[in-house]
Amino acid sequence: MLAQPASGPPDAAALIAHLARPAPAHTSYTEVRFVHVLRAPLVLHGELEYLGQDHLSKRVDTPYRETSTIADGAVEVAREGRETRRFTLDRAPELKAMLASFGALLGGDIAVLEQVFSIALAQRGADWTLKLTPHDAEVARHLREVDVDGSAGEPRCFTLTEGGGDGSVMLLGGAAAQKLPDPLTPAALATLCGRVQR
């Protein structure tokens, strides 16, 4: 299989500009989280909402109900029947970078993305993968890379690879409804997402 080499940022810029979604935008998702303290990955279903300007909301519907809101440099986690927890992102630069990238993607703002990441684009036909690697070593220690896979103007998967080997794959839109591979591994999910390797 021949992967076409990325033709550099100009194409990436065009693609990212194309990905922009006017706020508010929402999409259903399926998230698979690989956490090393757990024997099996966590699988969550719910809805993502982009309210513009670094303001994101992530609702979990199954296997439990929870709403996380990210705004103003803080995360709020609200769970039914429990006190809302609030965390500032100051001590979590990787989370901050990740959220900034997500917001920038949805806002189509390549300038913000380039401040934090170096961007590489790989394309194969209509399929493409944006690989984002943090500039900052401290951030990279926690967040090794972000892969955004998609086809034409639609993002399909949003994959975070964390420094400690943990990570998560978020399948968006139509991909969220797809049957998950068995066994559930990062590699199997990459295939499902149509990852384009350089």
Place this chain on the structure above:
Amino acid sequence: MNARWRIVLIVAWAVALVSLALLAERRLVVASDLRSFMPPPADADQRLVLDEIGEGPASRLLMLAIGGADEARLAAMARALAEALRRDAHFDRVLDGGADLASLDPTLLPYRYLLSPTLDQHEFDEEFLRHELEQRVEDLGSPVADQLETLLPRDPTLEVLTLAQRWTPAKVPRIRDGAWFSPRGEALLLAQTRAAGFDPAAQAEAIAAAEQAFAALPDRGAAQLSIAGPGYFAVVVGASTRRQAETLSALGTLGFALLLLAAYRSAGVLLVAALPIASGALAGIAAIVLAYGSIHGITLAFGFTLLGVAQEYPIRVFSHRRAGVDAASSVRGVWPLLRLAILSACIAYLTFFASGVPGLHQLALFTVVGLLVAGAATRWLLPVVVPSQPRDVAESALLEALRARLAALPRPVWLPALLLVAGLLMLRLAPAPLWQNDLAALTPVPAALLAREGELREALGAPDVRYLLVLEADSAEGVLATSERVYPQVEKLISAHAVDDVELPSRYLPSLATQRIRQSKLPDRAHLSAALGAALRDLPFQPGLFEPFVDDVETARTLPPLTPEAFERSPFGARLEAMLVERGGRWFGLAALSGVHDPAALAALDAADPGHVRLLDLKTASEALVAQYRTRILAALGVALLLLCLSVALAFRSATRAWHVIAPMSLATLLVLAVLRDFGVSLSLFHLVALTLAAGLGLHYALFFERRSIDAAEARRTLHGTLVCVAAAVFVFGLLAASTVPVLRAIGLTVALGVAFHFCLSVFMAQRSQ
């Protein structure tokens, strides 16, 4: 003596004064901490009040707000400013939204089971652990997973977060990008100064440091820093008071100079008129620097006011000069009276030494030395330098007409008695409370500043400056136990909105007894492992993941409970250290309050735990201190009056003549009081000082009018001198009376009024005997 010599001498005198001033200025340390002017605390409670007023965290807190840019930039500036202030030696503690309490001192980690209240309600059994672990699975799916994951093996019940939450104030401003924000969209910071809140000079330094740090931030754009807090008020109000006082006294000096020119028609006189009082003031300062090392700001202010009587000495000399007679013999003519006035005033001020208040000792030394030196300068130096060709003021026909008019005034014998009765009656009928104990009321904070302060305090949930909940016991452990005992009632008050938050010491550290109870509830390794194993049954955690948790619980079972001393060494210990204090063998817990809505409800906590819990109202307590202080001053003034009568009587060797001097002075003082009181004025320390100055001036008028065997020309000279003195005092202090600052108005009005009364009564009562 020829004119050239005189000029040389004047210049030499002035040069000597200036060099003394320069020397004094180099050695002079002006203390501004109000407490060193107050009486020493009599008991542990008073010491606590004084310490808290001056050094309590609430009084040292400055609230900083940055506005005028978008929030992201404001947040960045707030973080940079906080960082700069943390490095600044003026500040003890700087708080901003970035403080993340999730970091506990690692050596204290096993103690979390003794510090957290979890074990008060739960057991570490299968049911509880299962409930917690299910939630941890959910946590791992949330955005905060990364932060919790490292904690999890050691702390699956997240006690560290429970503690962090417990140690976070109930009300926290909105946080954005690690900075606090007010509802108005300004970034907020809290900075605690190292200097006491009672020390305006040191507060001014801290505020200047904060402003400089802000000015040094890059890319400030149009952003602006505003500051509020007790220390800031002291500085702002002090500066505006000083500005007004300076403007008014500059005007006063100008008017005084014009008056002297008009009265003596001689620039030479004007040139030397200020030399005696300047010499007295500098000698007074030098004496204090030698005796005490530093001088208190209030001593200076009060001292200069009281030294005002010395301005009369040269005027008496100028008015009593006769043509063809050299200055020295003119001075000799009035010297016995001047000497009597100076010595009796000195004897009176000596009583301040007996007051037992350090600030008043300094005041006594300053005034006594100042008066003696000003007197000596008038007697022996002034005659050498005054112009040798004087104008005899007695030649004025106008003055003679005035003297004759005054002498011819009817002087009914019953009038003084009537005035006395009227004065006493007026005093009785006065509407306002007799004393104004709230010193702050004399230097009020502008309403706009107060409103701004309230707004920021509300936004930040900063502790109340006025109220403090005090827990008392015979040991630190006792205080912590009391704190735990009142906790349920305090919770009720918070939910009833009587108060927004109460920062009890047991929030940080439970008593040893409570720690032991929690310790006894910790299961042993076998039981815990069994419960954990059962709780984990079908959850997806890796096997053996929670071994560190089991180890920590085992460690916690045998730990010696955490003492305040040990806790105070940890990063969070500073808070507790400030809250737990020992005074005179008793232990006090000081719980800061924020948002006090119902002080009465808080005061009622005492009923629940009599003798251990009480609401300390710093305002009332400090007013009580001021009242006590005033009692001492009043006693000193009473003794001073007695000594004054005695010295005047001894000097005259006649009780009748002494009566003619003392009676108008006392009656005039009474009448000033009566008039002030009937205009709704409550008296403060400043009024007392002003009354004392007026009485000192009144003593001069009465003494000079009481002179025996003088010819008509000499009587005219006396009248001239007295009129110049009265006009000068009424003008200078009348200007102050027009000030918008209550403290300046108090002094100005009292002295101006006093001088007028003293003059009228002296004319009326003293001359009657002739």
